[in-house]
Amino acid sequence: MGTGVPASEQTSCAKGDPQVYCPDNAGGTETGQVTDCDSPEDNRPLSEPGCSNPQDCGQLMASYEGKAKGYQVPPFGWRICLAHEFAEKRKPFNANNISLSNLIKHLGMGLRYLQWWYRKTQVEKKTPFIDLINCVPLRQIYGCPLGGIGGGTITRGWRGQFCRWQLNPGMYQHQTVIADQFTVCLRREGTTVYQQVLSVERPSVLRSWNWGLCGYFAFYHALYPRAWTVYQLPGQNVTLTCRQITPILPHDYQDSSLPVGVFVWDVENEGDEALDVSIMFSMRNGLGGGDDAPGGLWNEPFYLERDGETVQGLLLHHPTLPNPYTMAVAARLTADTTVTHITAFDPDSTGQQVWQDLLQDGQLDSPAGRSTPSQKGVGIAGAVCVTGKLPPRGQCRLEFSLAWDMPRIMFGAKGQVYYRRYTRFFGRDGNAAPTLSHYALCRYTDWEEKISAWQSPVLDDRSLPAWYKSALFNELYFLADGGTVWLEVPEDSLPEELVGSMCQLRPILQEYGRFGYLEALATLREDLTRRQYLMSGVMAPVKRRNVIPHDIGDPDDEPWLRVNAYVVHDTADWKDLNLKFVLQVYRDYYLTGDQGFLRDMWPVCLAVMESEMKFDKDQDGLIENGGYADQTYDGWVTTGPSAYCGGLWLAAVAVMVQMAVLCGAQDVQDKFSSILRRGQEAYERLLWNGRYYNYDCSPPPQSCSIMSDQCAGQWFLRASGLGEGDTEVFPTPHVVCALQTIFEFNVRAFAGGAMGAVNGMQPHGVPDRSSVQSDEVWVGVVYGLAATMIQEGLTWEGFQTAEGCYRTVWERLGLAFQTPEAYCQQRVFRSLAYMRPLSIWAMQLALQQQQHKKASRPIAEQGTGLSTGPKLGPKEAMANPK
Secondary structure, rough: OOOOHHHHHHHOOOOOOOOOOOOOOOOOOOOOEEOOOOOOOOOOOOOOOOOOOOEEOOOOOOOOOOOOOOOOOOOOEEEEEEEOOOOOEEEOOHHHHOHHHHHOOOHHHHHHHHHHHHHHHHHHHOOOOOOOOOOOOOOOOOOOOOOOOHHHHOOOOOOEEHHHHHHHHOEEEEEEOOEEEEEEEEEEEOOHHHHHHHOOOOOOOOOOOOOOOOHHHHEEEEEOEEEEEEEEOOOOOOEEEEEEEOOOOOOOHHHHOOEEEEEEEEEEEOOOOOOOEEEEEEOOOOOOOOOOOOOOOEEEEEEEOOOEEEEEEEEEEEOOOOOOOEEEEEEOOOEEEEEEEEEEEOOOOOHHHHHHHHHOOOOOOOOOOOOOOOOOOOOOOEEEEEEEEEOOOOEEEEEEEEEOOEEEEEEOOOOOOEOEEEEEEEEOOOOOHHHHHHHHHHHHHHHHHHHHHHHHHHOOOOOOHHHHHHHHHOOHHHHHHHOOEEEOOOHHHOOOOOOOOOOEEEEEOHHHEEOOOOOOHHHHHOOEEEEOOOOOEEEEEEEEOOOOOOOOOOOOOOOOOOOOOOOOOOOHOOOHHHHHHHHHHHHHHHHOOOHHHHHHHHHHHHHHHHHHHHHHHOOOOOOOOEOOOOOOOOOOOOOEEHHHHHHHHHHHHHHHHHHHOOOOOOHHEEEEEEHHHHHHHHHHHHEEOOOOOOOOOOOHHHHHHHEEEHHHHHHHHHOOOOOHHHHHHHHHHHHHHHHHHHHHHHHHHHHHHOOOOEEEEEEOOEEOOOOOOOEEHHHHHHHHHHHHHHHHHOHHHHHHHHHHHHOOOOOHHHOOOOOEEEEEEEEEEEEOHHHHHHHHHHHHHHHHHHHHHHOOHHHHOOOOOOOOOOOOOOOOOHOOOO
């Protein structure tokens, strides 16, 4: 098959193959590693120079044979050679991974689940909220997602493929669309000398295109919300750097909602000959699946000039109901560039027409007018090409954008119509794609300045390890890619709960819209429809009043109107959800100083704490678990007073005392002060064993399990400026001793100390395998544990603990940008792309609080690591220590 490129310019890519083009000194030492230098066994203090060295040796870049470092690629982030292969291939957790004893325990639940799954998929024709039959398979390919918060996301993998789509809210399609590619064309003196799809794939379609990029001369670097891909083109003395930008901007509630992404190509010529360089961005209309099959898809070119800036490209109209959208592939036209296009081609053909069109003169034919609508079962794609001149030893810049306009959405039940947040600024008519493209290409430099200003204090801090800088920002991918929904709230559709004491929330909803994790209003609602819960088999209401819901609903149903899609347990009897809500309310008040927010949440906190009182059956001030998995660890049975739930209860009671003082409620203050005194005494008497807090009050050996999350209540208190001095709830020596025990057993005695903290560990050094969750590592819990260690002065231990999780997920298992809820020591992971790992930001808060405390106490007290210093006030904890 001919590519039209001279044979002398074509390259092979088998490592070690003598035909591979290898520039001088290839395979040298400059591999640009970005991971930290400390091994898990390294006992150096965190502040030792060199700890933040980005050039750390690692395996992700071991295959890189190029010398190019790329154009302005930052030193810190997650970096990987495009030729890297992950040696470890894990599988999603399923019934085969359950021990016989645990399988017997959950046999009834398994049968009920199969019945529920069959009804959901075969009768209702819906996607199961929890699908254990068709788990998302392991694909070690993902990179930074494109798109702001609440407008849908498109993930471009680290090898360049567009491979994960969340255009319909909360619904994912894990599908690589082969036609969605960047292609480079180089011309010297009017002749094409190099033309290559920038992909290592070798697909069965578009076979006339030159596939199989040599991945050994390219690398990917992610620092969310930006990413860089560097391509050293063998034999051409040319380096391409593609910079991907998404507008995730602190305190910007407009641009952060936009469904756009920008690709900036910086092309460097290291040779002595001038070149013409073209980058072609091809894109299929749709994903090639069932939504495209009916046909009727069509493309058309557009041209938009505004404020002296011109953008042109293609609109890909996808009118399929219920959520039609238009995709825009666009480029910026400048005095130094030419923009051309091809309106339509068949993405399932050989692609010869498009390839030869580009090959002929480095441009596309640019036909006028719209394409004919696609026929049933026939795909349609288009492409936009930007061409610029590349002087000898010089560079040029080519700029693309990708925007998608799906203003009007319906969830799976096809009931209520919603409008996305960005429509406030760009309209609801479905014709905003050109304007979005123009806006993105004209504003991305401002976005990058804001991103740099936000990230620089962390990236420039030499005391922080490199892996942490990568983890802190890259885990934020979930803010946009976690099924996040951000909607406008028209006056005629305000929630019915906005009456009485909650009416003051009306202007807030109207100003900021409805965000996917807003739970306060749902707390007050009830749904008495009875259903069977899978774990117990009992029939109970979907949602009871004055308890926090597990979730705001299934995106394949009707969120907000029908909450609590979770059917494993009746979460109205869970002991921790209400408590975490109360703790988060006070923490957020403390960090923002927003007294209006506290007043708004005060009646909700009173209601949920009152509903929690019934769990203190013996009136000793401490709640009891019910002898089943009645908390977030929904596969781990807890009986009687427990370290985890009991600690959260005492912490919530303590913040209720603080909130009562602020709200002038003396009677409430007295009530919860009395409960706190009694509960503290019971907690210490029943659970403290001299080294740590027992898991619960069941018979041994379960009660003796060392739970990594036993100090969760203290974590919340410290994050809220409480938990020491006159607000101490748990004795500080006990907390520190428990954390040291967890570090000794759950971290260092587990997997050589290199995989984080296992949930449960027996005191003789064997993981607790009494449940399907006790021998797992929960990534978000580990980051919270690390934050707790930092809060208590165990900073080195905290970083060692968290590092094991990061290196396991991002470097060993290949689960970048899909951080799972859990993994075991061997073989399996569970629940990809989970929310909880965002808790790594609690580590940053803890560091800032510690630095602020150290700076504000007398020098004579500094260096002890455990001195209590003055209590921080609202907002102070978030102040930049610099």
